[in-house]
Amino acid sequence: MTDPRARLGAIFGLGVLVLCLEGALPLALLAAGPTLAVLLHPRTAGWRLRFLGGVALLAWTTALSQGLFWADWPRTPLLVLSTDPNIVISREGVTHGLVQSLRFVALTAAGVWVALTTAPDRLVAALLAVRVPFGIALMGATALRFVPLVGAELWAVREARARRGRPAWARSPWAWLRLEVSLLRPVVARALRRARALAESLETRGFHPTAPRAVREPLRMNAGDIVGLGVVATIVTAAVFARGLYGLYGAELYYTPALRPLYAFVRAWM
Amino acid sequence: MIALAAAGYRYPAGTAVGPVDLRVAPGELVLLTGPTGCGKSTVLRLAAGILQRHGHGVVTGAVTLGDRDPASLIAADRVRTLGFVGQDPDDAVVAATCAAEIAFGAESAGWAPDRIEARVTTLLHRLGLAARADRAPSALSGGQRQRLVIGAALVAGAGALLLDEPLSQLDPEGAHAVMALLRELADDGVAVLCVEHRLEIAMPYAHRTLLMDAGRIVADPVSDAGALRARGLAGPMVRELEERTGGTRWRVRADTVTHASVASDVSLRSASSRPISGVIHAANLSFAWPGEPRCVTDVSLDIQAGERVALVGANGAGKSTLLGLVAGRLRPARGAVRATGRVVEVPQNPDLALFCETVHAELAYGPVEARRSPADVAATVARAAAALSVADLLHRPPQALSRGQRLRTAVAAALACAPRLLVMDEPTSGQDRDQVDRMLAALPDALPGGAVLFASHDLDVVLRHATRVIVLDAGRIVADGPPLATLLAAETRGLPLPLPPLARVCAALGVPYAAPEQLAAWLEAE
Numbered sequence: 199m200t201d202p203r204a205r206l207g208a209i210f211g212l213g214v215l216v217l218c219l220e221g222a223l224p225l226a227l228l229a230a231g232p233t234l235a236v237l238l239h240p241r242t243a244g245w246r247l248r249f250l251g252g253v254a255l256l257a258w259t260t261a262l263s264q265g266l267f268w269a270d271w272p273r274t275p276l277l278v279l280s281t282d283p284n285i286v287i288s289r290e291g292v293t294h295g296l297v298q299s300l301r302f303v304a305l306t307a308a309g310v311w312v313a314l315t316t317a318p319d320r321l322v323a324a325l326l327a328v329r330v331p332f333g334i335a336l337m338g339a340t341a342l343r344f345v346p347l348v349g350a351e352l353w354a355v356r357e358a359r360a361r362r363g364r365p366a367w368a369r370s371p372w373a374w375l376r377l378e379v380s381l382l383r384p385v386v387a388r389a390l391r392r393a394r395a396l397a398e399s400l401e402t403r404g405f406h407p408t409a410p411r412a413v414r415e416p417l418r419m420n421a422g423d424i425v426g427l428g429v430v431a432t433i434v435t436a437a438v439f440a441r442g443l444y445g446l447y448g449a450e451l452y453y454t455p456a457l458r459p460l461y462a463f464v465r466a467w468m
Numbered sequence: 469m470i471a472l473a474a475a476g477y478r479y480p481a482g483t484a485v486g487p488v489d490l491r492v493a494p495g496e497l498v499l500l501t502g503p504t505g506c507g508k509s510t511v512l513r514l515a516a517g518i519l520q521r522h523g524h525g526v527v528t529g530a531v532t533l534g535d536r537d538p539a540s541l542i543a544a545d546r547v548r549t550l551g552f553v554g555q556d557p558d559d560a561v562v563a564a565t566c567a568a569e570i571a572f573g574a575e576s577a578g579w580a581p582d583r584i585e586a587r588v589t590t591l592l593h594r595l596g597l598a599a600r601a602d603r604a605p606s607a608l609s610g611g612q613r614q615r616l617v618i619g620a621a622l623v624a625g626a627g628a629l630l631l632d633e634p635l636s637q638l639d640p641e642g643a644h645a646v647m648a649l650l651r652e653l654a655d656d657g658v659a660v661l662c663v664e665h666r667l668e669i670a671m672p673y674a675h676r677t678l679l680m681d682a683g684r685i686v687a688d689p690v691s692d693a694g695a696l697r698a699r700g701l702a703g704p705m706v707r708e709l710e711e712r713t714g715g716t717r718w719r720v721r722a723d724t725v726t727h728a729s730v731a732s733d734v735s736l737r738s739a740s741s742r743p744i745s746g747v748i749h750a751a752n753l754s755f756a757w758p759g760e761p762r763c764v765t766d767v768s769l770d771i772q773a774g775e776r777v778a779l780v781g782a783n784g785a786g787k788s789t790l791l792g793l794v795a796g797r798l799r800p801a802r803g804a805v806r807a808t809g810r811v812v813e814v815p816q817n818p819d820l821a822l823f824c825e826t827v828h829a830e831l832a833y834g835p836v837e838a839r840r841s842p843a844d845v846a847a848t849v850a851r852a853a854a855a856l857s858v859a860d861l862l863h864r865p866p867q868a869l870s871r872g873q874r875l876r877t878a879v880a881a882a883l884a885c886a887p888r889l890l891v892m893d894e895p896t897s898g899q900d901r902d903q904v905d906r907m908l909a910a911l912p913d914a915l916p917g918g919a920v921l922f923a924s925h926d927l928d929v930v931l932r933h934a935t936r937v938i939v940l941d942a943g944r945i946v947a948d949g950p951p952l953a954t955l956l957a958a959e960t961r962g963l964p965l966p967l968p969p970l971a972r973v974c975a976a977l978g979v980p981y982a983a984p985e986q987l988a989a990w991l992e993a994e
Contacts, residue, residue, distance in 0.1 A: 242758050317564035340562065351820055357797050358821040361812050362885045363837030380823045387867040388819050395559035402516055403562075403621065404547030404576025414571040414584045 202324030204423035205312045211430040212308050216301040218437040219468050222293055225300035232307035239314050253307070257299040262287070264295025318343045323417050333407025340396070344389075351385050440464050469493055470628050470659050475514050475529035476683075485510040485683040487529055492661050494627060497654035499670055500663045501690075502680030503699050504872045504900045508663040509555075511680070512630050515661060516552045517541065533628045547573040551621030551629040555636060557613045558606070566608070566616055567592065567601040573623040591619045595649070610783040611642020615649055622653065629653060631662040635669060636897050639782045639925045641964035647673040665900050667696065667703045668928060668968055677703075693984070700902020702928065705970040705984045712988035746772035747889045747919045748811065752803035753793050763789045765943045766803075771889060771919045776911065778934035778951070779923040782964045786943040787923040788816060788893050794921060795891045809888025809918070816893035818878035822866040827858055827877050830866055834885030848884050855914035856880035857906060872903045879907060883914050890915060892922040896929050908933040927955060928968045931981040939963065952981050 199205050212228075219225050233253060237246050265276065268291025275286040312321075318339035325335035359381065419427075444464040446452040469491065476486025485507035492498045500508050513519045517538030520527050531538060533549050541549055554560050563569040567588050574584040592598045595615045597608070605613055614634050622629060631650070635643040643666060651673045654660045664670045671677055679687035679695060687695050693708030748771045755764045764786045771777055779787045792798035794805055795813035812834075815821055824830040831852050835845040853859040856876040861869060866877050875895065882890055890911065896904045908929070911920050924930050930937060930951060937954040939947040941963055947954045956975055958965050974981045979990060 317568070319563045319565070319568045336562070343564075354815060354817075354820045355823055358813070358815055359823060359833075361795065361797070362821075362834040362881065380825075383825075383867065384819050384821070384823050388817070391819075392559045395554045395556060396562070397522075398513075398516075398518055398552060398554055399560035399617075400562065401518060401521075402546055402550060402552035403573040404543045404545075404624070406543035406576075409543050409576070410578065412575045412578050412580065412584060414568065414575055414581055414588065416581060 199423050199426045201417055201419045201423040202312075202316050202320045203327050203417060204419060204427050205316060206324050206328065207427050208430050209305070209308050209312060211434040213305060214434050215437055216304050218434075218441040219301075220297060221468060222296045222300065224467055225297055225304065229300045229304035229307065232304060232311050235311045236307050236314065239311070241314075249310070253303050256303060257296065260299035260302075261292045261295035264298070265289075265292035267291065268294065313342050320417075323413055323415075326411075326413070327417055331408060332411055336400075336405075336407075344392070348385060348389060351388055352381065355381050355384050437468070441468065444468075469532070469534055470515055470630070470661050471530075471532045472511070472515060473530045473532075475511070475531050476527070477510050477514055477519055477523065478526045478528075480524050483683075486514075488514075488680075488683075488685055490515075490661075490678065490685060490688075492628075492659040494657045494659050495654055496675045497650055497660040497662065497673060499667070499674045499677040500661060500680060501665065501667060501677060501696070501701060503701065504903055505870050506680045507683040508680055509632055510683075512552075512632050512661065512663055515628075516550055516630050517546075518552075544577050547576050547624040547626065549626055549628065551618070551626040553614075553617050553621050553629070553631040553634055555632045557610075557617040557637075560617050560620075561605045561613075564604060565602050566597055566605055569605055569616060570620045570623050573620060577624040579624075587623060591623060595619045609642060610638050611645050614638060614642070614646050618646070618649060618653075622658070627658060629658050629660045631660070631664075633663055633665060635664055635666045637894070637925075639964065640669065640927060640966045642783055643669045643925070644966065665701070666926070667701060668705060671704050697985075700900050700905075702901040705928070705968065706973060708984040709970065709973065709987055712984055713991050746770050747775075747809065748794060748805065748807045748921075750794055750803065750805045753790070753800045753805065754802040755789055755793055755798060755800050757789075763943050764793060764800075767793075767940075767943070767945055768803075769794075769938065769945065769948070771921060773888075773917050773919055774912075775936055776908075776920045776934050777922070777936045777938060778930040779921065779938050779940060780925070780927065780930055780955070780958075780965060781940035783925075785940040787940055789943075790940065791891050791893050791921065791923055794889075807889065810885060811889045811891060812882040812885050812887035813891040814875075814878050814882050814893070814895065816897075818875045819867070821878040821881065822874060825865060826863055827853075827866050827869075827880075828862040830877055830881045831858075831862075831884045833881065838885070848886070852880040852884040852914065855883065855910045857910075872899050875899065876903075876907055883911075887915070888918050890918065890920045892920070894924060895922055896924050896926045901929075904929055905932070927965065927971070931955070931968070931971055932983070939965070 199208060216225065216228065219228065236249060265287035266285070268288045270290065272290060274289040276289045276292060277287040279285040279287065321342070322335045322339045325338065326332060440460055441464065443452070443457060444461055447457070447461055472488050472490040474487040474489060476484060476488065478484045488511055490511070500511065502508050510519065514527065514531055515538070517531065519525065520539030536549060538546070538550060561569055562572055570588045570591050571584050574587055592601050597612060597616060600608060600612070605616055608616060618629070618631070618634070634646055638646060647670055650660050650662060654675070662670070667677070676689040678685050679690045679699070681699055690696060690703070692711055693703040694711065696703040697708065751768045753764055753767045757763055767790060779790065781787050789798065791813065793800050795811050796805065797813060822830055824833055828849060831849040832845050835848045840848070850859070853862060856879055858873065858876050858880050861873060861877070866874060869877065879892065879895070895907065934951050936949065937951045938945055939954060939958040946961065946963065947958045952971060952975060955965060955967055955971065959967055970984065971981055974987065979987070982990070
């Protein structure tokens, strides 16, 4: 897919699809697609490792916290941490946490992939095409563009501090935390200065958040975009119908024996 | 026409700029200069109508662009009337490609796609960026990026162009190219008002230079270089020499200088033959950024105690990367750096080195982390603050200071760490000559037994303050030696480092590089 509108459409479809799926395995397969796409994008090995680490951390912490605090029944102990008081990590909680985190990972990875592969101005054009006001579209795309810059600046501040002496680890945790937070000060100040410069640039170049604008390169969907969107729309529609019919069956509102293979499919794969 | 009539601005804190009377006619390129903090940028923002619309202070007087008040223009009319270029082109960029960046203003003006495309193509050719239409602005050199934002500001045919220090981050060649473009635009009928410190390069292109001090215009036009020097600014120094000597008898000799004769004793080499001693020894350093060709290739250098080494070269020559390698910020792909003491780096953007609540805390950070006694910390802070003239700012938050004060604070904080080698990337950027002179002149005393390595585009500063110059080209050292002879040698080799005209005069006369007044005295004595 090359047209940013098709990509936004695909993300929207993915959002609906992850809500239709409740099984950890299908969600893991779904999340693997965009995650793999992000990992295949030309970046440094360190960046890929950090991304993968972030994904793993998200899945692990969500699963663990849900496993610990799962309040529903049944509650099958996976690991007993204490018998008095009774603290267990439950299988159902872990599964629920895993499902939530996989939904989040799938959408985040897809968003990251779109951000990595779509020029900000194309993204703005796509958002305008779906009736997002220009001010908000530009703000979103600009914020996206500055994320890596802010990260690099934070790194530069840390480096500059290290050159003047690494903070002693023996100090109190509170003092250490204050010192770490202080690293944000120059980054925030720099961001404010940059925001002012950018605002002046936009202001004098005729920017107005709600004024009508011309577009130099009007967006055009090619055959691949249309086919891709069609495939996504078909899968999402099928998933919504299947989940809907299964829901009606579960609530004992509608049942027909002809749909038994569908019920079985939803139970096993969705 | 840009016209300010008794225009002034009073900031909420009480600082006032103006009243200012100023007129720039169509076809005129006017420079506005003055000491740091005198109100030049305020005047520029008044002329653009920015302060009238968004400032919290009080505006007085009248501003007109053509026959219109810039404050009352609707968005689409603004881009058709005025172009504004801020200090840092990176911060002004809104699009992902050069073509899209230029198109932004025309899109705001509501032009049809075909007309936008035609205008973008024309401008890209004129700016010399046609081959880079689809490249990211960040992939351009500093000079190219500055030309890009100028083109982007003028895309909708604005008749007035306002620029805030467009040369501050450019190498000499890039700076000349930008000034030539501004002159070309003026010749086409655009009224150009440009705030600038680098007058040696900018003044020959301008029709007029205005001098500001303490919020008012004190000379229009500047008629003698002495007025500039009195305010810590450097104008065309050869002209000042002419004024001081009352003639140009010496010019005959200056015009006949041959670079080769002066530069013959400079070794053009990789510096690996130097003895392994001193403050730092770097051997065979190589480094490449991911996805880019090699940025620093097989560089070796030694720096001895007491040296002030200037690293010069065109934008993209690898200066900042080499500084990062020497400072230990970057890890070389090949080679090694051995330091005999602490190396502290002041980054290109000094703001990123200021993370404490007050200037005092900033200066005390290094000594405190080195676990020195409170008395020692206090003495070190006092020494560093005095050396860099920030003693009266100790209790202020560093982020609230002016640009020059922030740079001096960052350098003072680095000095307080008692480095053996102080590394600075472009310490002259955006500073007037007086500020730079005071800062660099303080370093030898503030750094006993240490050395300084700094990168700069300002060859006048390099010639006055460095004891040694290293010329970098495409990631390799191509010349290394005494400043004047080394820069002459580099120019002879066709490197894009146009020497200040006064340097050529000094070389011809066979004297070390000196300020016009010293040179005038020497000529008088001769």
